Amino acid sequence: MIIKIKSLNLTNFKSHQELTVNFGERTDILGDNAEGKSTIGESITWTLYGTDALGSKLDPTPVTYDSDETMVSLLLNVDEKDLLLGRSLKKGKTTYYINEVPTKATEFNEILEQLLDKDLFLSLFNPNYFFTLHWEKQRGMILQYVTAPANKEVFKALPETQGNKLADLVKKHSLDDLEKIHRSNKTKLDKQYIAAQSRTKTLKEQLEDYKELVPLESLNVELSQLIKQRNEIEKVTDSAGEINGRINVLNSKIESLTSQIDRGREQHAAIKNQQIEQNCYACGQELTEEAKAEAQKSIDANAKQIASNVNPLIKERKALREELSTLEYVDVSEQLEKARKLQEEINPIEREIEKHSEFKAMKQYVDEAIATEKETLESLNESIFIIDSIKAFHAKEAELQAKKVQDLFENLSINLFKEQKNGDIKPDFEIEMDGKGYKKLSLSESIRAGLELRDVLSQQSNLITPCFVDNAESITKFKEPNGQLITCQVVAGKELEVVSK
Structure with missing residues (x-):
């Protein structure tokens, strides 16, 4: 889109009671200070947006003379079609005009919004306007027309291991999700790795308790000999135990039978x-x-019945006494003492042998702990590698994007990102010329910087508008911007003059 200003009519606008300006491809506004040169530029932006050329509120009411109404008419040519816009202010009430027809503010603003974005137009019209915006807005306007590098392009620019890893992972998750997943993993694995290290250390210390074990082979030989001796003694004590046990059983049964027989005899x-x-x-x-x-017959029958019950008991007792007479109690107290002493020797040996089993189990625990620690560290390093790769991706993406933007400029340096202390890349925006930030530039340098930036915006947005350069006398040489050029130059002692070419 090409927008041109054909003419401007001012009535009671600040210091101008009546003024008509016809614009050419280049229009120079000349005059001494306080002749109203800058006011011409302000009247254009006031007509469109009700602001001055920097976007601030503007009161156009004259202060050096009385007036009933302020009126501005601005004739534009948009892609070879004329459009006459007007704005008036009377007793605090604003009236809008489109092609001389009074219009509501909403309709007036809709026409402007359809034509162009306010911030974009003011940035193209006034080279200083862009620098009054918040850095995020500035950044957004520059990047609006510059596509970010594709993931594949960034992967290719990364070290091969990082690029290949991320290229494979993004098939399943986005980079943002991958970062969330692995930052969460890292936090969890950091704790697990510390715990795994602690467990490995503790188990290794416990394993040290088994470093002076008696050789298992010698323990088994000694234990075998002692058990053999104990078994031989136990054969004797077991045999004696059977005889002595039988004697005890017989005595117990005989005693029980005797009690039953005695009771039977008493009853009889x-x-x-x-x-x-x-x-x-x-x-x-x-x-x-x-x-x-x-x-008498009943008494004899009862006595006979009791006798028939007692007689078998007497026979059984007699048989048990006969068996008991064939047995002799065996004294094994000496053998039992020997067995006890042998067992006292066996116990510590079995304990030592048990320590070998404990050592084997402990060694297995240590090996498992080492394997777990290694596995945890590998998983932790994997998450760290992916997080670092994503960080490298963003840094490289920022670098490639910054290069795309930087290639648009000849004399300006554009900083789109800032590296944090932790290495993260955060969005930023700063313009420099010759190593100096915009705020440190001289008046002439700031104008040249603004002209270069507005031309880049014009080329990228495919929008050509008039460019209003105030204080043009401060720069003796500059590249003329595309579109109409309107300059204001201070000429000492000269009354206001507008020269159109």
């Missing part, structure tokens, strides 16, 4: 000695001989 004697009642216990009459005989 008591029944045999029982007297038959002579009289009936119910009526008191003397029993008949027949009844007495029946009673």
Whole structure:
């Protein structure tokens, strides 16, 4: 899009009661200080946006004379089509005009928004405007027209191991997600690795307790000999134990049988000695001989029954006593003492042998701990490598993007990123000329910097607008911007003059 200013009509705008300016491809506004040169540029931006050329609020009301209404008409040519815009201010009320027709503010602003972005137009119109914006806005305007390097382009520019690793990983996750995953992994693995190191150290220290073990072979030989001796003694004590145990069993059974026999005999004697009642216990009459005989018969039957129960017990006791008479108690106290002493020798040897098993198990624990520590470290290093690779990616991406931007400029240096103390790359924006930041540039240097920057914006946005250069007398030589050029130059003692070419 090509935008040109054909003419400007001012009525009661600041110091200008009536002024008409016709613009050419180059228009020079000449005059001494306070002749209203800069006001011409301000009237253009006020008409469009109600601001001065730097985007600040502007009160166009004259202060050196009285007026009822301030009025500006601006005739633009947009891609060979004329557009007449106007703005007036009367008693604090603003009226807008499109092609001389009064229009609502919303319609007026919509026309402007359809044509161009406010910040972009003001940056192209006034070379100083861009530098009044916040650095994020400045950065966004520059990068709006510069595509970021593709991932493949950045991967290729990285060291091969980093580039290949990331290229493979991004098939499944984005770089942002990969960074979140592996930063989380790193935090977790840092703790796990410290714990794994601590466990390995503790187990190794415990393993040191087994470094002076008696050789297992000699322990087994000694233990075998002692067990052999103990077993031989146990054969004797086991055999004696069977005999002595049988004697104890027999004595116990005999004692039990004797008690049962004695009780049976007592019962038998008591029944045999029982007297038959002579009289009936119910009526008191003397029993008949027949009844007495029946009673005697019952007593004899009970005595016989008890005897039949006791006699087998007597026979069993006799048999047990006969068996007991064939056995002789064996005294094995001496052998048991020898066995006890042998066991006292065996116990520490078995303990030493057990230590060999413990050593083997402990050695396995140490090997497992070392393997876990190694595996954890490898996983930790893998996450660190990926995090560092992503950091390198962003740095290289920033470098490539910065180069794309830098290639647009001849004399300006553009800083798009800033490296943090931790190595992270953060967005930034700073313009330098000859190693100096914009704020440190002289007036002429700042104008030249602004002209170069606005031309880059113009070329990238494919938008050509008029360029208004105030204080043009401060620069004697500069590359003329594309589009119309409007300059303001101080000429001592000269009244306002507009020269269009």
